[in-house]
Amino acid sequence: MTEGLSRGEEEIIENALRRAALNDYPNPDRKDCPAKKLLKRLAAKKLKPTDPVIQHVAECSPCFREMQELRRKLKRNPWLKMFIGGAVLGGVAAFFGWKPSSRTKRDE
Numbered sequence: 001m002t003e004g005l006s007r008g009e010e011e012i013i014e015n016a017l018r019r020a021a022l023n024d025y026p027n028p029d030r031k032d033c034p035a036k037k038l039l040k041r042l043a044a045k046k047l048k049p050t051d052p053v054i055q056h057v058a059e060c061s062p063c064f065r066e067m068q069e070l071r072r073k074l075k076r077n078p079w080l081k082m083f084i085g086g087a088v089l090g091g092v093a094a095f096f097g098w099k100p101s102s103r104t105k106r107d108e
């Protein structure tokens, strides 16, 4: 199994969410609502299509709206992408033994 979602899996989630957007599920008491960190994971597409959180969000308008908002924030936040990109680059650099502060050999 690979990390992340396949195209088909993403479609399953998108369809479930679209259904929620079309149908209104008011949930004023926020009954059975998942923790915000789970909504964040869903917004970042880090949950499996079989995760019960997805089913809940598909049937809970407040959660759906919250998740949409989190998604917008993720898209709007280039710093987060840069941070992740930088972390990956740093990891690769460290793997190859490169250090950002490597001295020039000027004084030799």
Ligand SMILES: [Zn+2]
Pocket (backbone or CB within 6 Å): 027, 030, 031, 032, 033, 034, 056, 057, 060, 061, 062, 063, 064
């Ligand atoms: Zn909910």
